[in-house]
Every structure is written in structure tokens, then in C-alpha cells.
Amino acid sequence: MSSALVWFRRDLRDFDHAALFHALKNYQKVFCVFIFDSTILDALPTRSDRRVEFIHGSVLELDAALRVKGGGLIVRHGPATEVVPALAASLGVTAVLANRDYEPQALARDAEVAERLRLLGVSFADFKDQVIFEKSEVLTQGNSPFSVFTPYKRAWLKTLTDFHLKAYPVDKYAVHLAAPAAGETIPTLAELGFTSTNLGELGIVPGMAGGRKLFDDFLKRIARYKVRRDFPAVKGVSYLSVHLRFGTVSIRELARAAHAIGGEGAETWLSELVWRDFYFQILWHHPRVVGVSFRPEYDKVVWDDAPDLFAAWCEGRTGYPIVDAAMRQINHSGFMHNRLRMIVASFLTKDLGVDWRLGERYFADQLNDFDLSANNGGWQWAASTGCDAQPYFRIFNPVTQSERFDPDGVFIRKYLPELAKVPDKYIHAPWTLPPIDQKLAGCVIGTDYPAPIVDHAKARELTLARFGVVKGATE
Helix, strand or coil, X not given: CCEEEEEECCCCCCCCCHHHHHHHHHCCEEEEEEEEEHHHHCCCCCCCCHHHHHHHHHHHHHHHHHHHCCCCCEEEEECHHHHHHHHHHHHCCCEEEEECCCCHHHHHHHHHHHHHHHHCCCEEEEECCCCCCCCCCCCCCCCCCCCCHHHHHHHHHHHCCHHHHCCCCHHHHHHHECCCCCCCCCCCCCCCCCCCCCCCCCCCCCHHHHHXXXXXXXXXXXXXXXXXXXXXXXXXXXXXXXXXXHCCCCHHHHHHHHHHHCHHHHHHHHHHHHHHHHHHHHHHHCHXXXXXXXXXXXXXXXXXXXXXXXXXXXXXXXXXXXXXXXXXXXXXXXXXXXXXXXHHHHHHHHHCCCCHHHHHHHHXXXXXXXXXXXXXXXXXXXXXXXXXXXXXXXCXXXXXXXXXXXXXXXXXXXXCHHHCCCCHHHCCCHHHCCHHHHHHCCCCECCCECCCCCCHHHHHHHHHHHHHHHHHHHC
């Protein structure tokens, strides 16, 4: 009897799953495995990580769902490069199937696994699953990868057909699922060396059920997405990013729904999914962006060595309320609204003059939805070093951004309770509040809330000079 092993990674669902479908269709007996990869876990900066808890909860749910279908999940803890070949050998399978990853470290891992399997006489195959279009499926007329989003989006939409959005009918072949051996258990968080976080009190529900609930709720609001998405105090976005990151939802189902609904709200949200594909293909074609600027000339930019300023940014004590509230949000919840990501990234690089790579790494540690391609792309966009980036001379003013996108200070007050009694007129720049009124509001600048650590107007001039030197040298 032919048998195979499906290796789950960032695709923690039992439906519309490319690798699982191909395995079930082509093999008579299909085992399923998830590995808590110690190579990844051991490198995390803390033993209390919301992402690990989210994955753990999603794995528990996936195992239960597979058992209902007659299968189940084999769960292991160790280096994936060793565990996968060893498990394949012990199960006697002839093939291992997985969904494709595009990050350089993941590609190296998969290549090592494939070689070890080859030596055992076991094949390895991977499939496109976490994107609609990958690698070189969408190219310019000159047959080269895109580096500007808008023409990429046009080509993406022109290439799209119903076939690309069609779900994989996993249930049709579920009879081939193989149950794990009796006594197989899933290690607890503690057994993995981790502790519980505030995931539950934040209301973040892991797994397919959590993703389904959010998606169903968003479909009721999607028509208003375009007009509401930039306001962090408003329920305007989908909140599905962590579910997309770990594959507890299907990108095909999401894109299919948005494409079918149409209208400015759904079309704008579909554009965000296209941005996701865009950054994946940038990472695939230009893996060097992991450590350097997409536009090499901007590696000559001289950033300031300012650990105190960087620490103030990380801890939400810059004196600019919209920046500080956003940083307190990410530190507390692992989530940050997309508009705020742009504001704080611009502030770190353009107001504080700090290297974008430091901010990128901080987000990588903090974000529940951390995804290398999108995180790198977003940071390089804000720093003006990336593909299709914000021009270096367009610099966000944190006060005017705050006034525009949190006009009543609702978001600011949620995360900065010390500003609760500051009048709306001054909430975006509380240092302009007269001293007597600061005392009346219980918020004396420099005591109850920090004074601005940098003057935006002066910082803007420094940034123009910083980039101008490089720009002048390359023209």
C-alpha cells in the first residue's frame, strides 16, 4: 500500500490545502505531522510568545478536525531537518509532501530535508498554497519580475482566473487519512518550554474556528473597508493577518470572496492581498533584501547610532502620542494597525534617523502576524530604501497623521491613559497645552508624559540632507 506523510507548517487547516489534497488523491495511506521546530523556537527572545501559543492552539484544533475525518496529527518537538526524515523512515512512507515556503532559511531547511529523504529513498514534493501567484507566475512584458506594485497588480488581476481561486477538495479523498499510533499525544506549552500569554484576554482565538469567525464578521463590513481602514480607533480592518500567517484560513477563499463581492471596499481589500503576493515574489527574486536595501544605493545612507532614542521608540515614550500609543499597542497585544505601522516606521527612520533594520527586527520579535516578506517590504517602503517605496522627501508628520487618523484621540487615550483628560485640541501635541492647563489635566509634560524627544521640523531637514547626499552621489 502506497503511503505518504504530509508535513504541516504555516498551513494549519484541514480544508483547501494543496499538499494534503495531492497526498490524499495520490496515496492510499496519508499520515500528517506538525513539528515544533526547536531550531526556530530556541532562537526566540522569550519563553512567553503569543505566536507559539497561537500555533499550539491551532495544532490542537487541527488534530481534532483530522481525527473526525479518520486521521490525526503526529506532533513532534525537535529539529525539523532531523525529525522529518526519521519519522518518514519509521512510518515507511515513500513520499513527504508540504506546502511551499519562500523565506531563505525555510528554503535551506527544505533542501536539507529533501536531500536526507533522498538518501532514504523517499521523495519530497512541495506545492503552492499560501499565495495566489508565486515566483515568476506574474512577470513584466519583458519577462522580468516586477518591482513596482501598481503594474504588478494590473498584471496580477489580468492573469487571475476562476481556476486560481478554486478550492482543493480535501474531503473528497479524506478516506485515505491514516490515524496516528495509539498513545500519540501533543506536548503541552510547558513541555515545549513555553508559558501562557495574554492571548486569551486579548480575545484572539487560534485555529480555523478563530479565522472563520473573523472572516464572517469582516464580510459584513467589507463594503466600508476603504473608508474605514485607516482609522485605528474604528473597527475597519479584517484582523485576519495572524490567521493568514499561519494558514488557519485559505488565501484562495479570501480572494475568491473579495473578487466575487466587488465594489470599492472589497476591491481595496483584494489589493491588500495582492500586496502580500507582491512582497512574496520580491523576497523570492531578491532574497538579499533580508539584510540590505532593495535599492543598493541606499545602503550608503549613514544612520545615527542612537540607542537611547531607539529604546524610547520601543517603549512608547517619544512624546508623540500617536507613536507612543501605537508602540504600546504592539507591546501589549502583538498587533499594530497598518496605518500606525507606517507612522511609527517613518518616525523611527525619518524623525529619529535610526536604521530601518532595527525597527524591522523589533517588529519581528513583537508581531503576532510577523511575516518576513511583508515586514521587510513595509519597513523598506517607509525607509525609502525598498521597491516602490515612499520617496525619501515625503516624510510623515506624526502630528498631522494623528490629527487625520485619530481625530478625537480615541485610540491615543486607550493606550495612553495619562492623556485621558487632555482636551481634544491638544491631544495630538500635548506639549503645546499651556502649563496651567497641563496641571488641570493631570498631565504635566516632562513629568506625567514625556516631552518630544526630537523636533519634527529639524529632524525633517536632517533626513533630507541624509538622503540627499546619497541621491546626489548616484545621479
